[in-house]
Amino acid sequence: MRGFLGAVVDQVKLALAIRSLLLPRPQDMERRAKAKEERFRKLLQYAYDNSPYYRKRFEGIDLKTCAITDLPTLTKADMMANLDDIFTDRDLTRAELERFMGDPANVGAYFKGKFAVCHTSGSQGQPAIIVQDKPAILTTFAAQFARGKKLSRRFLPYIQQLLYPARFSIITQKPGFYPSSTFFNYFPERARRYIKLQRLSVFDPPEVLVQKLNEFQPNFITSYTSALETITRELKAGRLKPSSDLEQMTNISEPLPEPVAERVEKAFGVHITNVYSMAECMALTCGCQATHGSHLNDELAFLEVVDSNGNPVPNGTPGNKVLLTNLYNLAQPFIRYEIDDIVTMSATPCKCGSLLPLVQSVQGRSKDQFWVNVKGEIRDLPYYVFLLALHNETNLAEHQFVQTGVNRFVLRAAPLPGQTLSVERLRQYVQQSVTAEGLGNVIHFDIEIVDRIPPEESGKVRRAKNLFGPPPATAAELETTSTAEAG
The missing domain is CATH 3.30.300.30 (ANL, C-terminal domain)
Incomplete structure (x- = not known):
């Protein structure tokens, strides 16, 4: 009975989270702005009360009235040097997390039953350890389910969705503690009733990818730009036989040049949605259904696009880096966290009609x-x-x-x-x-x-x-x- 009740509670939590993140209407904007302000103040106070690092950094700042620009920024180097003090839960320590991630058997398990963990590769410099609590993971999935239009209807309570779950192929690395795998490592058990997952590796030879995709016949394919290019070549060569009901392809983790997007879309006959996110905020955006930009889930995060001196740049102008504030992960607060992505926000409303701000392009890291x-x-x-x-x-x-x-x-x-x-x-x-x-x-x-x-x-x-x-x-x-x- 306890297991049944737990499953019901999990299902209700997921449904309520999805409902709260349905695409906004004009009449929702005032309410959303108020809710975002409340999230922001809650984050600041929680960080101050529970993180020794932020308690020192916020000294002398009125957290009830300050503007976000009144707050100090956080670099990756500073975060990793002070990681134990940044965590808001004293059960979290860098040493224990590193030991936990050192055991492949822990992939997909929650650290101490409470926290999802991952680490970046360090390809852009120093690796980072990222911890999310269970509510943050739930929010990440809810945002994608609620705002990915083709995917969201898969969660409507129709019996055919239970009898014929969507077939979802993910081509990244093999399951591990790296960011693009973390999202799928913790896929909600209740959502598995609606989606059948296939995990593939970008390190597999093309002929292996082709064989497995031909057998699985996915409705949805998510991968990096480079892997999408690979399977496009296999399609053109006649070796890949895609499903007749392939609905959507999604790019993650790599920039998506427009010519590449057009080439892949022409070959497969479906739209590529382009999701811009990072381990520090996996629910940052949802892919636009009409363009190759990404819509900012702006009630869940602040994304400040700035120049090399930290000054804001106007919409339509590429920045030198971004300052990220994650409003939904309280376990490891990211407040004005510096990421050297070259991002351009659209200066005009998106043609799809969404009221969410549009990340027009991400050119990659400024280091490159x-x-x-x-x-x-x-x-x-x-x-x-x-x-x-x-x-x-x-x-x-x-x-x-x-x-x-x-x-x-x-x-x-x-x-x-x-x-x-x-x-x-x-x-x-x-x-x-x-x-x-x-x-x-x-x-x-x-x-x-x-x-x-x-x-x-x-x-x-x-x-x-x-x-x-x-x-x-x-x-x-x-x-x-x-x-x-x-x-």
């Missing part, structure tokens, strides 16, 4: 932003300048552009199986593209033909990779940098 020196002037170099060069190369399987020095780049290109690539033709394509941007005599590049582009430890492929570093801040630094490179 390309730059060039044009007669002593430092300019950003958008990745698309290179990407556009490859559209006419039909024998190309995958690619990676790498900045190796001032104005120096390398294109790593892998051919389709059984095909070859011409270095001369690729060089011509790239040269035409950079010349069209007025950089024909500025950019120098080499081309390497490789068998494949290996993913990072995280399982993701970085299409744009800056090995040289960020641009110098001053002309003197630029001269020193150029001289050192020449030497």
Whole structure:
């Protein structure tokens, strides 16, 4: 009886959470703004009362009236150096969490029966440990179920949904403690009545992915951009036979260039939704059903898009980083947490009609932003300048552009199986593209033909990779940098 009652309670909690996060209507906006303000004040007070770190950081600040910009920011380095004091529960310690995650048998288990845990790969620098309480995990699922229109109807109480659950393929890494797996490791038991999951690995050979997808015939596919490109090539080659009732594809964790999205959508005949989130706030956005942007779940988080000095940038302008405040995870408060993503918020309402703010684009991490020196002037170099060069190369399987020095780049290109690539033709394509941007005599590049582009430890492929570093801040630094490179 206790098990039955527990299942009923879990089902009710999930249903109520979904209901609370249904897409807002105009008449809901005032109520939502008030609820967000209450969440914000609750977070600040809870952090102050229960986290020794925040108690010190918030000293002298009136937490009942302060603006978010009155609060200090938090870097990853500071968080990891003070992790035990940042946690609001004294049962949480970094040492115990690391031991817990060191045992693969704990994947999908709650630490001490209460906390979902994961760690980032450290591919962008220092790894981070992320802890979420059970209510935070419930909120994450509820947001996706409530605001993913094609998915949400799967949770309506119709008997056919129980008899014919949706088939959901997830192609990430194998289940583990990394962020893009955490969401699915803790999939609510009650939701499994409506969805049948298939977990696949991006490290599997294409022929293995094809075989398993052909057998499973998913209605929904979620993966990284690079893996979606892989299965698109298999579809075009006639080896992948997608389900006739495939409804939607979703990109996570990697930037989704518009040309790639269009190519995948044309091949499969379905829309790709693009979800922008991170381990620190997995319910940050939901994918737009009409564009390749992401709608900010703004009652659950603040997302401040700022320049390198922390000043806000206007909508429509790319920032240098974002400051994240997670309003629903009380176990490990993230308050104005610095993430070096290059994000652009839309300056106009979304054409889909949603009232939620639109994350127009995410270009990746600022650490991997390309730059060039044009007669002593430092300019950003958008990745698309290179990407556009490859559209006419039909024998190309995958690619990676790498900045190796001032104005120096390398294109790593892998051919389709059984095909070859011409270095001369690729060089011509790239040269035409950079010349069209007025950089024909500025950019120098080499081309390497490789068998494949290996993913990072995280399982993701970085299409744009800056090995040289960020641009110098001053002309003197630029001269020193150029001289050192020449030497």
